[in-house]
Every structure is written in C-alpha cells, then in structure tokens.
Amino acid sequence: MNETELSPRGFEEQLLRDLTAHVAQRAEVVSVARPARRRTRLLGGWRLAGAFGLAVTLTVGALAVQTMRVGEQPPPTASASEIFRLAADAARQQPELTARPDQYVxxxxxxxxxxxxxxxxxRTIRxxxxxxxxGIAYTQGRYRPETDPNGWSELRVLRIDDPDDPEKELDAFQPPAYHGDLPTDPDELFRYLREHPVDLHLSEGADEEAVYGDESMAYTTARSMLRGYVPPRTLAALFEVLARQPGAVVISGDVVDxxxxxxxAIRMPGVIGGxxxxxxxxxxxxxxxxxGSVIRDGKESLYDAVAVLRIAIVDRPGQVP
Structure with a gap:
C-alpha cells in the first residue's frame, strides 16, 4: 500500500471543512468584519490528524458492523461531569514525564x-x-499496516496544509507538544485557554470573530491539548475544565478500542456533520x-478509531523508547 492509500484525510479534517463552510455562510449573513487572520499555533495543530492523529475505540470487526440511529442509546449510568472528574483523579496518579524544548514527544x-x-x-495501521x-521543529512520523510487522514507511516530515490551497504546506513549525508550563488550577487554565485558542486554520471568508469568540472555543482548545503530552496535574485541571462543558453526554454501552x-465514551457538543x-x-x-463518526440520512456510522498505545520523551525523530 502506498502513502495515498494509507494516509486518511482524517475525521477532523472533514469536520473542519464543514465548520469552515458553516462559519463562512454565517459571515455572509451577519456581515461581521473579519479581523486579521490568525497564524499563532498554540497548544496543537487542528489539522494534523488523519493517520498520525490520536484517537481510540472499537475493534476493526466492531467498526465494520456498528451503525446506530441517533437517540437509540439507553440512558447512561453516570454523567459526563462525573466521568471527567474521575478521569481527573486518575490523571493525578500518573507518573510525570519531563522534556526539554529540543526533545520530542x-x-x-x-x-x-x-x-x-x-x-x-x-484499514488499520500502526x-x-x-x-x-x-515546537521548534516539524513533526515527523511513520506507519505500517498492522498485518505487516516489517512494513514501516520511511520517516517523513508532517506539515500543516493550507485549507485554501490543499497542495500548499504552511511554512511554520508545529506547536509545542509538551504542555509543561500551563496552569494546574482549573479556573486559571480555563482563562488561559480562552486567551490562547488553538489555531483552526480557517479558510478565507470564515467568520473568525464568531468562531474564536464563541464560549465553546476554550473547550475545543482543551481537547486539542490531548494530542500532545500534558503532565498529570495540568491534565487533571484540563479534565476539570471539560467537566464544565455544557452538552457533553455519556454514551451508554461498552466501547472496545x-x-x-x-x-x-463521552460525546462532545458542537461538531457539525458528525x-x-x-x-x-x-x-x-x-x-x-x-x-469519530459521521451522520447520514439520520444514521450514525463510526468513521475512525485510534488506540493510543504509549507516549514517551525521546531525543530525536526515529528514536523508539
């Protein structure tokens, strides 16, 4: 299999395109003046998902057959807030990894x-x-089909692309993947997230003021942090922040990654088309x-799943702990 066959555009890529179209249409309706385009890339790149993103869920067999109608799930036994707070307690018990700026997650x-x-x-790949x-160097990655232990691709640089020109790669480094200097108090972390939103790389014509000014943007930024490494106390604060997000619900039933x-599974609000x-x-x-899942004709189909196996700090791309 070649790179084109194996590298998915990513569930979040499609959702971002939907979001971009949505906010662009809103911009035309409300005629809000668009501020200068953001280029700061704090707390993680939204578009660096696809084959090299972080996610989890069902086995291949379950993915292939599971389709569920929206609203058919039985009521959950715990609230999303309760699950997030239990996750915060679990995060505090994890060992802490430290990293220098010149190292890699x-x-x-x-x-x-x-x-x-x-x-x-x-398709399943590792x-x-x-x-x-x-955040001082480009992200690099490699993959192989899960059925071929010796089928690793070449290590390659992964750059964020331009939503206005999919063939154009933005000439900028990735955001820091080690979030070691962020607040550990939930209130302070929430204020930080409001002041430092993740860059969504919206297309020209999008209503950036509406998107970045929305109260849910802090939660979007919080979720983006999970693509890197968040130390235990900050991770606990992040889950405490997410526990406050209105509209988050627990999906009943067992999930196997x-x-x-x-x-x-906790379903987050505010996603368009899935x-x-x-x-x-x-x-x-x-x-x-x-x-991630997509909704078509009132039916929800699981789209992608990624099980995170391990995270470590290393000195250089290609080094395996």
Missing part, C-alpha cells in the same frame, strides 16, 4: 479508519509520531483517546 498508536466518503473498507516538545481495552467522542478506561478512567 513520541506517540505510538493503532489507527483504524476509512477514507471519505465513508463507504469503503476499514503509527509512530515524533512531535517537537518545544483497537487494542482491546474496554472504555466509556460526532467526536473522548474515550476513558471503563475501570481506571485513564484517558485512552477519541473516536
């Missing part, structure tokens, strides 16, 4: 996905990702990752 994951439109077969801890771990769920271990409530 190494992440290994299993990704099961299907190309858009979501009608083709599912990813290894090296993100600059200090690509690594066979049983989890509980759903994005955060996944936590059903027993320990340790954060596992995310899953």
């Amino acid at each position: 190494f992440t290994e994951s299993l990704a099961t996905f299907r190309e858009l439109p979501a009608s083709g077969p599912y 990813n290894q990702l090296w993100q600059s801890a200090g 690509a690594a066979g771990r049983h989890g509980v 759903n994005m769920d955060l996944i936590f271990d059903r027993d320990s409530h340790v954060y596992l990752g995310t899953r």
Whole structure:
C-alpha cells in the first residue's frame, strides 16, 4: 500500500471543512468584519490528524458492523461531569514525564479508519509520531499496516496544509507538544485557554470573530491539548475544565478500542456533520483517546478509531523508547 492509500484525510479534517463552510455562510449573513487572520499555533495543530492523529475505540470487526440511529442509546449510568472528574483523579496518579524544548514527544498508536466518503473498507495501521516538545521543529512520523510487522514507511516530515490551497504546506513549525508550563488550577487554565485558542486554520471568508469568540472555543482548545503530552496535574485541571462543558453526554454501552481495552465514551457538543467522542478506561478512567463518526440520512456510522498505545520523551525523530 502506498502513502495515498494509507494516509486518511482524517475525521477532523472533514469536520473542519464543514465548520469552515458553516462559519463562512454565517459571515455572509451577519456581515461581521473579519479581523486579521490568525497564524499563532498554540497548544496543537487542528489539522494534523488523519493517520498520525490520536484517537481510540472499537475493534476493526466492531467498526465494520456498528451503525446506530441517533437517540437509540439507553440512558447512561453516570454523567459526563462525573466521568471527567474521575478521569481527573486518575490523571493525578500518573507518573510525570519531563522534556526539554529540543526533545520530542513520541506517540505510538493503532489507527483504524476509512477514507471519505465513508463507504469503503476499514484499514488499520500502526503509527509512530515524533512531535517537537518545544515546537521548534516539524513533526515527523511513520506507519505500517498492522498485518505487516516489517512494513514501516520511511520517516517523513508532517506539515500543516493550507485549507485554501490543499497542495500548499504552511511554512511554520508545529506547536509545542509538551504542555509543561500551563496552569494546574482549573479556573486559571480555563482563562488561559480562552486567551490562547488553538489555531483552526480557517479558510478565507470564515467568520473568525464568531468562531474564536464563541464560549465553546476554550473547550475545543482543551481537547486539542490531548494530542500532545500534558503532565498529570495540568491534565487533571484540563479534565476539570471539560467537566464544565455544557452538552457533553455519556454514551451508554461498552466501547472496545483497537487494542482491546474496554472504555466509556463521552460525546462532545458542537461538531457539525458528525460526532467526536473522548474515550476513558471503563475501570481506571485513564484517558485512552477519541473516536469519530459521521451522520447520514439520520444514521450514525463510526468513521475512525485510534488506540493510543504509549507516549514517551525521546531525543530525536526515529528514536523508539
């Protein structure tokens, strides 16, 4: 399989296109003057998802057959806020990794996905990702089919692309992947997230004022942090922040990720054209990752799943702990 076949555009890529179209249409309706285009890339790149993103959920077989109608799930036994607070308690118990700005956050994951439109077969690949801890170098990654232990691709640089010109790569480094200097108090962290939103790389014509000024933007930024490494106390504060997000709900029923771990899913609000769920271990409530789905003709179909296997700090791209 070649890179074109294996590298998905990513569930979040499609949602971002939907969001861009939505806010562009809103801009035409309300005629809000668009401020200068943002180029700061704090707390994680929204568009660096796809095959090298972080997510979690069902096994390949379950993905291939599971389709559910919206609203058919039985009521959950715990609220989203309760699950997030249990996840915060679990985060505080985790060992802390430290990193210098010149080091890299190494992440290994299993990704099961299907190309858009979501009608083709599912594919599963193993990813290894090296993100600059200090945001001073490009992210690099490689992958292989899960069925081929010796089928690793060449290590390659991953750049953010321009939504206005998909063939154009933005000439900028990735955001820091190590979030070691952020507030550990939930109130202070929430204020920080409001003041330092993640860059969504919106297309020209999008109503940036409406998007970045929306009260839910802080929660979007918080979720983007989960793509890198967040130390235990800050991670606990982040989950406490997410516990406050209105509209988050627990999806009833067991969720099994690509690594066979049983989890509980929290569905986050504000996604256009589909759903994005955060996944936590059903027993320990340790954060596992995310899953994405699309909605068509009133039916919800799982689109992608990535099980995060391990995270470490290393000195250079290509180094495996």
